[in-house]
Amino acid sequence: MALDKAMNVLIVDDYKTMLRIIRNLLKQLGFDNVDEASDGATALQRLREKDYGLVISDWNMEPMTGLQLLKEVRSDTKLAQIPFVMVTAESKTENVIAAKEAGVTNYIVKPFNAETLKLKLTAVFGPF
Amino acid sequence: MAGPSDNPELQRQLAKLQSQGEQVSPAEITAIVESVMARLAGDLTAADIKLYAELEALARFIQTARSEIAAVRPQDIGATDIPLATDELDAVVGATEEATGTILDAAEALSNIAGALPPEAGEQVNAAVTRIYEACNFQDITGQRITKVVRTLKHIEDRVSAMLSAFGEADRPAGAAAPAPPTAPPEAAKPAAATDSDLLNGPQLPDDAKKQAEIDAILASFDR
Structure with a gap:
């Protein structure tokens, strides 16, 4: 999967501070087409309205969790191939396993730094 | 000695207790104990008397605890x-x-x-x-x-x-609803498989939280 910094990226988090941090870090990495959603239902709606090349989602959200969003994405034939990176404070082994089994592309544990975000995106798309 | 099967009042009280699950008041316990003791009248042994004393002490303990709890509002x-x-x-x-x-x-x-x-x-x-x-x-x-x-x-x-x-x-x-009777199975009886909600733990304390390298190792184990 080739890196295209012009692709649309959707970030999903119920903390607006976190949305802003990830958006700014993505901007520093050269991604300018970044949309936001503050819950899973809104994220699904955006994903069905526009073509996205990447989803970066929190896990701990209500009412739809990031894991449920991931499962919805993977079960939708039109969305199933979109890379999905979980960015979460949930760091237990069972969480990582559940996310992997649900089809997560990569997993970043909070708090994270810009270098980790870059490394994970490199792992998904190749070198910047 | 007569058993509970030939005492309709005791049977009714026991049936009521069973239907209440864990929501049993001290007054109800006292009533049951009194019913049992009434049935025992006339043929008490030394062991019975000791048991009665223990039950009395238990009732007093419950009453004291109730008063102390009420005192701390x-x-x-x-x-x-x-x-x-x-x-x-x-x-x-x-x-x-x-x-x-x-x-x-x-x-x-x-x-x-x-x-x-x-x-x-x-x-x-x-x-x-x-x-x-x-x-x-x-x-x-x-x-x-x-x-x-x-x-x-x-x-x-x-x-x-x-x-x-x-x-x-x-x-x-005032205004608080009575708690629902417990319906959840005891901890040991719960199924081992984690549900989605079981996975919502929030941030772990720093000493318990996995580092990114450990997360990466778990992910990598799927690719072997």
């Missing part, structure tokens, strides 16, 4: 103390969110200026701005930790309410 825990603590914690979250917003405003302004600076200076400013963005992660983690504390307080409130209910209707806070 446990209703205040649900009515005042926990709501107040929750409001304070919500205020902490609001204040840190507002402060973080202000910090991010300033960082974004610096980032915009960086483009107009000579390359070397611009890079230095951008590196500093990146560190500010990274540091602002704290607000999300702090918020999630406080949410966990609020949930714990709510759990304590529920347990106190259940305990008050067990000690009688009069001690229940």
